[in-house]
Amino acid sequence: MLNDNKRSRALLYVGIVAFALFAVVPYYWVIRTSFLTNIAAISPDTGFIPALGKLTVESYTQIWDRFAFVTFFRNSVIVSVAATVISLFFAIPGAYAFARLDFPGRKALFYTAVFTIMFPWIVLTIPVYEVFYFLDLVNTIVGVIVALSIFVLPQNIWLLQGFFRQGIPENIEEAALIDGHNELTAFLRIVLPLSWPAVAAAALFAFLTAWNNFLWVFVLTTDEEVRTATVAIYYILGSDVLREWNVLMASLVLLVAPPVIFYGLSRRYVGEGLGGTPG
C-alpha cells in the first residue's frame, strides 16, 4: 500500500514537472535572451543558463530608443482602457437583462450572443473594415477603440451575467420595488453597488483581452502613430533591419508580463471569466 502510494506520488510529481517545463521553457528562452547582449544572445558559447556576469538589462533600456515603443505602449494603454470602459457601459445592463429580467426574445438573443463568441473573427473583419472605410475610421485610434470595445463585449457579458445570476441575492430587486424603487433605480441603487467586485474583475479581463488583441488592430491600422505594442512587435519581427534579438525579446517580455501576472494573481476569477475569451 505504502509502496503503491509512493509510486503514484512520484508519478504525480513527474507529471507536474513535465507540464511546468512545457509551459515555462519557451518563456524562459525569451527571458534569457532579453537579459543578454545581442552578441551573447546569438553566440553558441552562451550556455542554457548563462553565467551571471553576462546578464545585463541593457536591452530594456534600449527598447525606448530603438523603436517608438513609448507610442506603442501608450496606444495599447489608451485603447485598452477606452475599450474596457465603453464595453462595460454596454455589458453591465445587457448582462443584467440576460441574467435577471425576462422578456420575449431574451433566449434567442442570448444564443446569438453565444454564436458570436464562436464566430471566426477574421471573417468578420472584412465587412467591418468596409464599414470603417466608409466612415473614415480606418487607421484611427477611435476606430480601434470601437472595434475592441465590441470585441470584448461578449466576454464581459458572459462574465457579468454569471455574477448577476448567482452573486446577487434572489428577490432583492423585488424587495427594492416594494420599498419604493422602480426597476431602473432598483438596479442603480441596489444591484450595482453590490456588483462592483464583479465589475472590477470584468474590467481587468476586458483590459487584458484588448491589450492582447492583435487581429483588429493589425487589420484596421497601418500607421505607426496608432499602432499598439502587440502589432508593433509583429512589424519589427518582419522588418529587414538587422535584428536585435535581445531588444525584441525584452519588448516581448514587457508585452506578455502584465496579462500573465494579472491573470496569475486573480486565478480565482479565471474559471468564470473564460466562457467568452476567444483564444
Added chain:
Amino acid sequence: MAQRQGRTREEIREQYGLDERTLTDRLRENWTGYVFIVPTFVAFTALFYYPMVRGIMMTFTDTRLGEPGQFIGLANYQWLVTNDLFVYAFGWSIAFVAGTTFLQLVLGLLAALLLNELGDAAKDWIGALIMSPYFAAPLAGGVIWMWFLDNSFGFMSKAFAVFGADAPAFLSTGIWPFLSLIVAQTWHDYAYSAIIYAAAIASIPKEQYEAAAQSGANRLQRFRDVTLPRLLIPTIVILSLRTAWNIAEFSQPFALTGGGPGTKTMLLSILTYRVAFVNNNFARAYTVGMAMVLLSMTAAVIYVKAISEEENLYV
C-alpha cells in the same frame, strides 16, 4: 395546469384574449428588459449582425475594397471549389484543428487531474504557472515559439547540439512546420480545458468518492464511475468551443509561419486575411471565410445543445 385540464394553448389564449395583445402591449409589459438590452443589441447589430449579413451578401458579388461590386451569382463559390490553394488550406485546417483540439483536451484533462492531487497552496501557484501560456497574447505566443524553434539561436537547436545531432528545420522542412504549429497552438490554449476540467472536478462532492471507496472501488474504478460521468458535459463544451476557436485562430500561426514557407502551412484564417487585405478581394475572402463559418457554426450548434442540457447553469 392547462394540460391537465384538457385545454389547448389556443383555447386558453382565446379565453383570456392573449391573441389580441399588440406589440405595444408586450413592449409596455417588458419595458425594463428591453431598456437594459438595447445598448447590447445596438452594439451587436453594428458589429456582428449587420457585418455577418453584409458579408454573406458580398459573396454573391465581386466587391473589392471601396468598390460596391456587381451581382455575379455563385461565381465566387465556383472559384472557391476549383481553387487548389483553398482545397489544400481546407484540408490542412481540419488536420490542424483536429490535432490541436485533441491535444488541448487531453493535456488539459491531465493537468487538471494532476493539479487536483496537490495541496491547496501548491495547486494555486503551480496551477498559475502551468496555465500561464494561455494568458500571453496569441501573437506573442507565435513569436515565442518562433524564437524557441529558431534554427540558429533557438532552444531546440541548442538542445539537439548537446546530443551532437542536427536539429531539423522546425519551421520549414518536411512534416516539421505542421507539427510545430500544432504543438505551439496546444501550448498556448491547453490551459483553457484544464481550467474548465478543474472546475468540474472540484464540484464533485467528496462523499461520492468516499462512498465509492467504501464499496471497494480502487483508484481507477473511482475515476471511471465517479469522475468520468461528471466530465461529459465539460468535454462537449471544451470540444466545441476549442474547435471553433482553433478554426478562428489567426494571430499565433500568422506570427509563427504566416502560412509559409510559401503556402505550405496555409490555414483558412490566414488565406482569408491574404485574399482580403493583400489582394483586396473582399468578396472572395468572405467566400473563403464561409467555409470557416460553416465549420465553427457546426461546433456552435453542438455547444448550444450542450449548455441547454445544463439550462439552470447558463440560461
Added chain:
Amino acid sequence: MARLELDDVTKVFDTSAETIIAVEELNLDIKDGEFIVVVGPSGCGKSTTLRMIAGLETVTDGEIRLGDERINEKSPKDRDIAMVFQSYALYPHKTVRENMAYGLHLSTDLDGEEISRRVQEAAEMMGIEDLLDKKPSSLSGGQQQRVATGRAIVREPSLFLFDEPLSNLDAKLRKHMRTELSRIHAEVGITTVYVTHDQEEAMTMADRIVILDQGKLQQIGEPKEVYHEPVNRFVANFIGSPSMNFVDVELERNSDGSGTLVGEDFSYDVSSRLLQPLDSGTTEVEFGIRPENVTIDPDAPTEKSIETTVDVVEIVGSDNFIYLDLAGEEFRVRTPSEIEPSEGETVRLTFDEDDVHLFDSASGESLVHGLPGADVSATAEQSDTTAD
C-alpha cells in the same frame, strides 16, 4: 380600512414554449385585520397569487382591490404593502437599521427622528435591538428572518404579504417563529396574506385558510372547518397529518334508511342519519377516516370494525403511528403510545360514525360528513367557483 378582494383573478404565463394557467378565476374577500393563510402543494399558484397582490406579477384577467380601490395597474411601491420573502432579500451592503429604515426613507416624507423611532419600536417588537448595527451576512437564519419581518412591520402598511417566510428555518425555530408571528399580528392587527406549503403552519396561524390546487380555489374556511368539513377529497387529503385514509366501498342500503359500507375485506354499518343527505341512487362511494379517529379495540362488534394486519409500527414518542395493510392499500392509524401491536399481528380497528366522511368516487366532492350539526352547505356555497 384594508379589505383585500380578488375578483376572478387569473394569471396566464404565455411564453413561446408554453401557455400555462397558474391561477384561474380566483375569488377571495379578505376582511380588514384578517390573517389568511394560502396553502397548497408546489405549483398550485399560491406564490403567483401573492406576487400579483404585491404587483410583482401582472394580472392577466380579473381585479384586485385593496381598501375598495383597484390596484391592478399600481406599481408595488404605491400599493401600501410590505412583503417578507422566503430568501429574506435583505440588502447585504446595508446594516440592519438601514435595511429597516430604507423603505421609509424612500417612500414616506417622515423625518429622520420619526423613522428611527419606528425602527427602534419594530426592532423591540422583534427582539433585534442588539443587531441594529450589524450587516445581514453576520446574522443567523433566524435573526435574518426577524430582520425581514421587522423591515415589513416598520412600514405600517395596510397589507402584509408573507411568501413562505419560515421555510428556510429548522423545525424548532419554525415552530417558535409561528407563535411569534401570530403574536405580532395580534399586536399590530394588519391584514395579512401568508403563503406556505406547510398545512400545519396554516392550521396553527390562520384565521381562515385558503386551499389552492392547480391554480384553482378548493376551499376557504376556518382551520376547524377545513379539517372537519373538507369540501373534497383533495382538501381532506391535504389537511391533517398523517393524512386521511381513503377506501373505496360499496354502499348497501336497508329499508329503514340505514346501510352498510362494504369494502373488499370488511363491512361497516352506518345509521340512517349519516346516509340521509345522500342521493338514493348513490352506491359507489369513497369513505374517509382520519388516522387519529381510529382506535384498536379487540372487543369491537364485527359490523362496526375492520380486521387487518399490522405492517409497520412507528414510534414518535407521544403517539404511535401504525401502518396496516387493508386489501393491499396502506391504512394509517394514530394511537396513544401505550398501544403498540407487533408487526404482522392481526388487529381489529373501529371508529365512530361521526368521524366518517363520504366522497363521490368519481368527482371527489364530499357527500357527507359524520359530525352532527355539520353545515356543509355553507362551505360548499363559498367554494362553488371551484366547480369545473
